[in-house]
Amino acid sequence: MRIDIISVVPDLLRSPFEASILKRAIDKGLVEIHIHNLRDYTNSSYKQVDDYQFGGGSGMVLMVEPIDKCISQLKAERDYDEVIYMTPDGKTLNQPTANQLSLNKNIIILCGHYKGVDQRVRDHFITKEISIGDYVLSGGELGAAVLCDAVIRLIPGVLGNETSALTDSFQDNLLAPPIYTRPADYKGWKVPEILTSGNTPKIEEWREQKAYESTQKRRPDLLKD
Known part of the structure; x- marks a missing residue:
């Protein structure tokens, strides 16, 4: 399985994949994790990826253009089973969802930030929206790490005992x-x-x-x- 994670603060995501079961899965070649800094996909000299809301209102919004560039580049290189957006108003993550995602080959996870993303991203790129609970975090990075852990541990060969996950x-x-x-x-x-x-x-x-x-x-x- 390959998982591409798009984030504004990629450093927040690295440590979960450098220890324990997730690192073992990567070292065994059972999963690839690629973290993409959204700021690398903007033409702005200030690496700007967010802007004010049309119509007014508090909070900044991630712009559609850099997200489009990142996702389009990834899709040009391979096919993806899902493009997932981590958002508080998505479907709450549960075990059946983790089970289903563990069968996929390639997944993109987009981490929300600030007030969220331009609605056009959700309308035209996202295939699944997932929440890890009815509360709001500073961004989707921690939620993405939770999702990855829930999915990766189900991949055959990751856990020492093949039947362990089935009795969770x-x-x-x-x-x-x-x-x-x-x-x-x-x-x-x-x-x-x-x-x-x-x-x-x-x-x-x-x-x-x-x-x-x-x-x-x-x-x-x-x-x-």
């Missing part, structure tokens, strides 16, 4: 069941006996029941779906 919360509209590790008895706080029994079918039955109970208690809205 939300994969089957259930939260994950309780999990334990050594020691089996700590300060009198004991691990449920079923988990040390070695009876795999019973353990799976227990986990399924606990996942349902946890979901019913914490996120009953998921069960309605």
Whole structure:
């Protein structure tokens, strides 16, 4: 998979891809991350990529021209499955969306900034708009990093255990069941006996029941779906 990220502040994006699972995925050649500075696509001597709103109003808006130049150049080099815009008013990121995106080959992610982007960008270039929650950040960079993490970990070979991602919360509209590790008895706080029994079918039955109970208690809205 190749992911091209367009940003006004590219330095904000680098560190997530220099550590942990994301770096391992890059080192294995399972994913390519290319970060593009939008200011490199403007003819302005001041590297200006934003301007005031037509009609007045507070806040600056990213201009259509440099975004057009960047996306058009990338599209001239390869085909893209999605051009994603990170924006608070997009569709809230969930596990099914991450699952679907993990199957793609090439993705562009445009990070919003300031007040947002010229509407013509959304009308003519964007194929999917994604939000990571009902709140506003200074820009879309952190949201893009969250999206990349959610997607990349699903690519076969990224995680040490191929089945690990399949048992995560939300994969089957259930939260994950309780999990334990050594020691089996700590300060009198004991691990449920079923988990040390070695009876795999019973353990799976227990986990399924606990996942349902946890979901019913914490996120009953998921069960309605």
